[in-house]
Amino acid sequence: MRKLDLSGWAAIAEIVATVAVVLSLLLVAYSIQRNTEEIEISNSNFLYQLEEKISGDLSREPGLASIFVKVAQGDTLSEIEKFQYLYVQHRYLTQWEIAWTQYRRGSLAFVDWRDWDLYLSDYFTDAFPEELWIEIRSGYKPEFAEHVDGKYAQN
Numbered sequence: 001m002r003k004l005d006l007s008g009w010a011a012i013a014e015i016v017a018t019v020a021v022v023l024s025l026l027l028v029a030y031s032i033q034r035n036t037e038e039i040e041i042s043n044s045n046f047l048y049q050l051e052e053k054i055s056g057d058l059s060r061e062p063g064l065a066s067i068f069v070k071v072a073q074g075d076t077l078s079e080i081e082k083f084q085y086l087y088v089q090h091r092y093l094t095q096w097e098i099a100w101t102q103y104r105r106g107s108l109a110f111v112d113w114r115d116w117d118l119y120l121s122d123y124f125t126d127a128f129p130e131e132l133w134i135e136i137r138s139g140y141k142p143e144f145a146e147h148v149d150g151k152y153a154q155n
Contacts, residue, residue, distance in 0.1 A: 040109045043102045047116060050095045054088065064088065072127065086136060089128050093136075096120040097144045121151040 004012070058065055067081045068088075077085060096116070103113035124133070130152050137145050 039107045040112065043108045044112045047095060047099055050098070054091050054095065058088065068127070071129070086132065089132070090136065090139070092120065092123065093140065093148075097140055100144050100147060124148065125151050125155040
């Protein structure tokens with residue numbers, strides 16, 4: 001059996017160091033993947049909490065619910081009713097914009113974004129008159145406003 005000289009030990013150390021670096025990079029990649037998944041789950045839960053809050057307000061407030069019925073029937077709203085209606089719709093639009101922003105930043109999974117986008121775009125294009133959307137459109141990010149415009153155009 002031959003003894004290793006200094007260059008032999010150095011070669012072995014270099015191989016061991018390379019393996020250690022590769023293993024640590026794999027561990028970092030796994031940790032990043034897990035962190036991303038946790039952020040996506042957290043963001044999805046946040047959107048569900050917003051939805052529950054908005055829908056809960058509508059179900060607990062008969063006066064507010066009656067405003068939505070008036071809009072669905074095409075009745076004219078008083079200025080106060082219009083203000084209340086737009087306020088609630090703004091909350092839905094903000095929820096949609098949050099989902100849109102999170103997805104674009106990579107912190108909301110595609111499947112969650114797709115579901116929220118379908119749900120909210122169906123809701124808005126069916127329940128929120130386009131002329132009211134046009135009134136408040138400037139209050140949103142231009143790219144998001146274009147996204148909403150596209151949903152109205154599809155209907």
